[in-house]
Amino acid sequence: MRKLINTAKNATEIKVSVKHMEGSSRYKSEDYRWESWKAFWSEYTNNKIPQQNYFCPSCNEYKDDIVGEHVIYNDKMYITPICSSCNSRAVKDIKFRNTPFEVAFNKLCQFNPDELKKRHG
Numbered sequence: 001m002r003k004l005i006n007t008a009k010n011a012t013e014i015k016v017s018v019k020h021m022e023g024s025s026r027y028k029s030e031d032y033r034w035e036s037w038k039a040f041w042s043e044y045t046n047n048k049i050p051q052q053n054y055f056c057p058s059c060n061e062y063k064d065d066i067v068g069e070h071v072i073y074n075d076k077m078y079i080t081p082i083c084s085s086c087n088s089r090a091v092k093d094i095k096f097r098n099t100p101f102e103v104a105f106n107k108l109c110q111f112n113p114d115e116l117k118k119r120h121g
């Protein structure tokens, strides 16, 4: 049993390649009654809201200013915490936006706007 649990745990820590999502600014957390996307992420993943010294998977540095970013993995939308400078760079810099980065699968929270609207809108 323990072996099985460990296998499952390792599976969620596998890194996957994601891309910054284009045009995600149309999804405003307050429209879905969330104070921020990182608060949403925290609730659904059971992790603390990332604040200081969080490892940004996009620039691979420890940063203090963290936001919940929309990313694409396997053609689906997810939210994952990254630093605010990577987040704003992804809006302006197409080349940067299209450069995939690796993030642990258990740091991804699926984002389904239609379903969320039904639940909280």
Ligand SMILES: [Zn+2]
Binding pocket: 056, 057, 058, 059, 060, 061, 063, 082, 083, 084, 085, 086, 087
């Ligand atoms: Zn960053």
